[in-house]
Amino acid sequence: MIRSITRQKSMEEIERLLGDYTRVFIIGCGTCVTLCRTGGLPEVLQMKEQLEAANRLVTGYLILPVACDEITQEILAANQSVISEAQALLIMTCAFGVQTVATRMETTVIPALDTLFIGKERGLGEFHEVCTQCGTCIIGETGGICPVTTCHKGLVNGPCGGTKDGKCEIDPQKDCAWTLIYQRLKGLGNIDLMRRYQGPRNHQVVPHPGAFSVPREERSI
Amino acid sequence: MAISFKETLASGKFVVTSEVGPPKGTNLEKTIHHIALLKDCVDAINLTDHQSSVMRYPSLGGALLVKEQGGEPILQMTCRDRNRLALQADLLFAYSRGIQNVLCLTGDSVVVGDHKEAKGVFDLDSSQLLATIRILEQGKDLGGNDLDGAVSFCAGAIVTPEANPLEPQLIKFEKKIEAGAEFIQTQAVYDLDKFRDFMSYARQFPVKILAGIILLTSAPMARYMNKNVPGVRVPQSLIDEMATAPKGSALAKGIEIAGRMIREIREKKICDGVHVMAIGKEEIVPEILKEAGL
Numbered sequence: 253m254i255r256s257i258t259r260q261k262s263m264e265e266i267e268r269l270l271g272d273y274t275r276v277f278i279i280g281c282g283t284c285v286t287l288c289r290t291g292g293l294p295e296v297l298q299m300k301e302q303l304e305a306a307n308r309l310v311t312g313y314l315i316l317p318v319a320c321d322e323i324t325q326e327i328l329a330a331n332q333s334v335i336s337e338a339q340a341l342l343i344m345t346c347a348f349g350v351q352t353v354a355t356r357m358e359t360t361v362i363p364a365l366d367t368l369f370i371g372k373e374r375g376l377g378e379f380h381e382v383c384t385q386c387g388t389c390i391i392g393e394t395g396g397i398c399p400v401t402t403c404h405k406g407l408v409n410g411p412c413g414g415t416k417d418g419k420c421e422i423d424p425q426k427d428c429a430w431t432l433i434y435q436r437l438k439g440l441g442n443i444d445l446m447r448r449y450q451g452p453r454n455h456q457v458v459p460h461p462g463a464f465s466v467p468r469e470e471r472s473i
Numbered sequence: 474m475a476i477s478f479k480e481t482l483a484s485g486k487f488v489v490t491s492e493v494g495p496p497k498g499t500n501l502e503k504t505i506h507h508i509a510l511l512k513d514c515v516d517a518i519n520l521t522d523h524q525s526s527v528m529r530y531p532s533l534g535g536a537l538l539v540k541e542q543g544g545e546p547i548l549q550m551t552c553r554d555r556n557r558l559a560l561q562a563d564l565l566f567a568y569s570r571g572i573q574n575v576l577c578l579t580g581d582s583v584v585v586g587d588h589k590e591a592k593g594v595f596d597l598d599s600s601q602l603l604a605t606i607r608i609l610e611q612g613k614d615l616g617g618n619d620l621d622g623a624v625s626f627c628a629g630a631i632v633t634p635e636a637n638p639l640e641p642q643l644i645k646f647e648k649k650i651e652a653g654a655e656f657i658q659t660q661a662v663y664d665l666d667k668f669r670d671f672m673s674y675a676r677q678f679p680v681k682i683l684a685g686i687i688l689l690t691s692a693p694m695a696r697y698m699n700k701n702v703p704g705v706r707v708p709q710s711l712i713d714e715m716a717t718a719p720k721g722s723a724l725a726k727g728i729e730i731a732g733r734m735i736r737e738i739r740e741k742k743i744c745d746g747v748h749v750m751a752i753g754k755e756e757i758v759p760e761i762l763k764e765a766g767l
Contacts (some may be wrong), residue, residue, distance in 0.1 A: 407599075409598050409648055410648060411644075413633050418638065
């Protein structure tokens with residue numbers, strides 16, 4: 253399952269963003285941020301305590317099941333009157349959730365988290381960035397390991413000179429993507445794939461911001 | 474007028490290059506001094522490009538200083554800070570100002586430097602930059618458009634002969650040659666037997682190899698490099714030799730070792746030349762070369 257990986261902003265920044273708003277409603281999410289321990293019920297309750305200790309009035313809180321889902325608008329509508337008592341909504345979801353709420357509510361929204369990357373869960377509480385949605389997938393030639401994402405520099409023609417004993421120059425704990433790819437291709441007997449020159453990448457496959465529409469006639473299930 | 478580096482490479486003589494790091498700021502006095510010291514005792518001078526991702530005066534500016542003093546510059550270009558438009562533009566500019574040699578590098582991560590929050594660009598990589606040079610030489614740019622006035626460069630790249638694992642590094646080395654590298658500067662080598670093994674492989678390619686020589690300044694410095702610098706392995710025997718140097722003469726010992734290595738590489742014709750890096754101690758390079766009998 254892919255997850256939106258988040259980290260809580262410093263309380264100093266959250267306090268600065270909240271500014272003069274004294275009545276705050278907190279919104280968490282039951283999906284990715286619950287798994288990341290950044291915006292589930294325990295974290296929301298902890299935030300409530302911290303805000304109250306800083307003399308703010310928490311008018312209520314809500315854990316959306318999946319904040320980025322369209323169902324959020326119905327939940328927000330059902331709780332409209334309670335939520336609207338607050339001057340600001342402190343959103344402890346990823347930026348997808350924050351923006352979903354922001355488009356549905358007239359109240360000021362303030363993100364409590366920073367969204368770091370879209371990660372794949374490898375084990376309980378272990379998340380790794382394996383795809384950055386570049387639009388030019390080359391993993392058919394790299395043993396199913398993405399160098400655009402896994403290599404710190406996104407190199408597509410082999411390792412840089414910074415690789416050391418199979419690790420990356422920026423972090424001795426981080427695997428060198430090209431060592432992984434090399435080992436994988438060697439195991440598959442496909443090492444010649446590494447010899448193929450990869451031309452400059454197309455960074456404008458889908459100019460940002462991306463948008464995609466399924467043709468109307470294909471939308472029915 | 475200096476002999477072009479391309480001519481030097483073709484002459485078959487033992488090639489000697491060194492490098493100068495441009496200053497952190499606009500005071501060029503020291504850089505000009507280093508260039509003056511080096512320009513007549515080496516065949517070409519590399520100008521480092523924000524080495525170790527530390528922001529400095531640009532390598533282009535340094536290369537122009539070398540030209541102004543009648544030396545032969547090798548412009549180091551990394552892919553870290555410029556996208557393909559900026560890299561091509563700088564190549565056009567360099568050529569228009571008489572810079573004829575480029576060393577194509579991927580570049581260190583910004584994370585290791587002094588602007589840790591900067592965006593690392595890496596729109597191109599080192600082999601793509603080499604290929605770009607060859608395209609610009611055909612009078613075209615990477616967008617397929619015609620140039621009004623092309624370029625012509627002697628292009629080089631680097632290799633780490635003691636990388637672990639080695640094979641991916643060698644595959645990349647071969648890609649760089651296929652992309653157009655005419656000369657290769659190696660990461661520092663200290664174990665000449667191992668380097669001979671690398672050369673017996675590398676000799677099959679139509680490329681000149683310059684062995685990287687980094688001046689050892691102390692035993693702790695050698696240990697530090699072993700621990701922290703990718704692809705650098707100083708053998709224990711050399712560390713011991715540095716450690717047993719009398720107090721205050723470690724640098725002299727380092728000069729002796731570097732000179733000895735260069736002499737052996739040249740006399741035994743192990744490779745085509747050397748690239749001497751005396752990081753931060755450029756003024757020592759003439760002494761090293763004297764020690765090497767050059």
